[in-house]
Amino acid sequence: MKNIVSFLLLFTIAAFAGDKKEHNHSDHNPEMKMLQHEQDSSKQTISHVMISLPTIQCDNCVNTIENAVNNVQGVESVKVDLEKKKAHINYDADKVKTEDIENAITASGYDANDRKRDEQAHDALLACCQSKR
Numbered sequence: 001m002k003n004i005v006s007f008l009l010l011f012t013i014a015a016f017a018g019d020k021k022e023h024n025h026s027d028h029n030p031e032m033k034m035l036q037h038e039q040d041s042s043k044q045t046i047s048h049v050m051i052s053l054p055t056i057q058c059d060n061c062v063n064t065i066e067n068a069v070n071n072v073q074g075v076e077s078v079k080v081d082l083e084k085k086k087a088h089i090n091y092d093a094d095k096v097k098t099e100d101i102e103n104a105i106t107a108s109g110y111d112a113n114d115r116k117r118d119e120q121a122h123d124a125l126l127a128c129c130q131s132k133r
């Protein structure tokens with residue numbers, strides 16, 4: 001009788017352990033593995049910079065600057081925040097310097113950080129985008 005109870009107890013423990021093992025197995029997420037693989041394969045180092053745009057006024061200004069910055073080699077992405085008058089830029093620091101990005105913005109007619117706009121480019125902007133000094 002005692003042997004049968006021991007056997008049943010052992011059997012219950014074994015079943016529980018098997019259950020636990022199966023649970024752990026299902027926790028192993030294949031999507032996670034794929035994400036890690038994607039991160040490993042990108043060897044570029046992307047830097048982020050914020051550039052102050054004190055003279056922007058409307059959505060046309062935003063488009064003009066986003067286009068100008070997007071055309072700079074080494075820029076990965078650009079997003080202009082009209083309300084805060086700032087550009088958020090992700091770029092490859094091995095390919096481009098922030099001053100090159102600032103120069104592209106001044107060349108399109110807008111101040112960028114402490115760099116002053118190209119006045120000729122500014123005068124060619126839409127009337128609503130021009131600003132007095």
Ligand SMILES: [Cu+2]
Binds near residue numbers: 062
């Ligand atoms: Cu504008």
